[in-house]
Amino acid sequence: MGTIRRAGHRGTGPGTITPDGCAVELYTRLPAGTEPDVVAAAVPAGAHLLELGCGAGRVTHPLLERGFTVTAVDESREMLDRVRGARTVHSPIEDLDLGTTFDVVMLASFLVHASDAAVRRALLRTCVRHLAATGCVLIQREGEAWHTHVPRERVDPAGFTVRIVSAEPAGDGVNSVTAAYEFPDATWTQTFLSRPLTREQFEGALAEVGLKVDAYLTADRTWVRASLAVQGASVKSPL
Template identity: 35%
Template sequence: MKADPQPLFAGTGPGSQTHDGCSVELYRRARYAGEIEHLRGHFLPGTSVLDLGCGTGLLAHRLLDFGCTVTGVDNSAEMLAHVSDRVRRVHADIERLELPERFDVVLLPSGLINHAEASIRHAFIAAASRHVAPHGQLILQCQNAHWLRTAVLGPLSRSSELAIEVAALDRATVDGVEQVRMTLRYLMGDDAWTHSFALVPLDESAIAALLRHHGFDEPVALDDARRWFAAKPRR
């Protein structure tokens, strides 16, 4: 079947939402939860990092703590307004980014590689290829393909500050490609937000093929869950 056309992204809740449905206030209030601690060996002091889709700087600020020099890119000026002045902030779409320099590490987090549109997935990796130094590497985070294919409605995670639940879920085949449309609800104190988005589950072979197409070597898994990968430009 082919899904009826509908927006890929939407969001609700206190404060403003970006064009892809992310709530600025939710990201502003979110706390770093060790997302890149296991990658610290790739971010040694002095490493130049291009953080693609940096949002309010959750990872960029930790990279500063590691001693890295950080350039953060986001297409939301409201998000960037909350990023430290110690980060070089660039207001731009990732897929159109054209900076004059190259970086030791290009970071593509948050499952951006799972974007529902193939042209955007390719554009993201092409941007990474344009900006990674010959000796450098791309580090990316993907969504868990098995989870996207099997997730169910209900609670997803809970901490002392934030609870997340799957509020809506639909799976379909769009132009021959499986697609997952999901709405997450975030609860923090008395406030609630929703974020609706569409993603494609990507197996490791599909990720590797995408990277090869844009001039990268085979990706290497950086964690046991196999959600973080590193790939070097092909020489």
């Protein structure tokens, strides 16, 4: 099972850098923030979650502590080696087919903004393929003006600074975004491709694969709960 090299993605800083530009050591340091609380409030207690793109377990571990069962998927073996207490699966999300379904499927980390529309559809089809008929998909999308309100920065309570340095046009409606993470003892950067999606475009992308929005879970509408548009329906793979 090969690892997909992500064109246009790169990173700098100490330690291993994954093919999509993520630094493994950085992601072991980043706090979970409010994400586990958002998830816990949106799904049944004790649900079995499929977490797509789990990274080093930043959100996985707090969800396990809250009593959820988690199957954690990532294309980076180095990231998965940091995950404890969950079943782990080493695979690109686009190729994943576990032959089973889950109460909850999570697609976080703004993965829905993949620069290639075909990749985005493949990611969402993986969500549908693993979704129980009465289950839900939790998706994290970019905030309003995320690509235009740059540069910007915030200082995390944990003592590091996050800067969105730039978002430069890369063609076909895609931007090349550079972020920097500055800790007292180290600095990492990550450059990645991202396709901005309006609310209408986002909901249209869900509809393409047979999903519909149930609710926007946060005031900034960055976290979304979706379900099958037709209960029990299946989505056919493209020819």
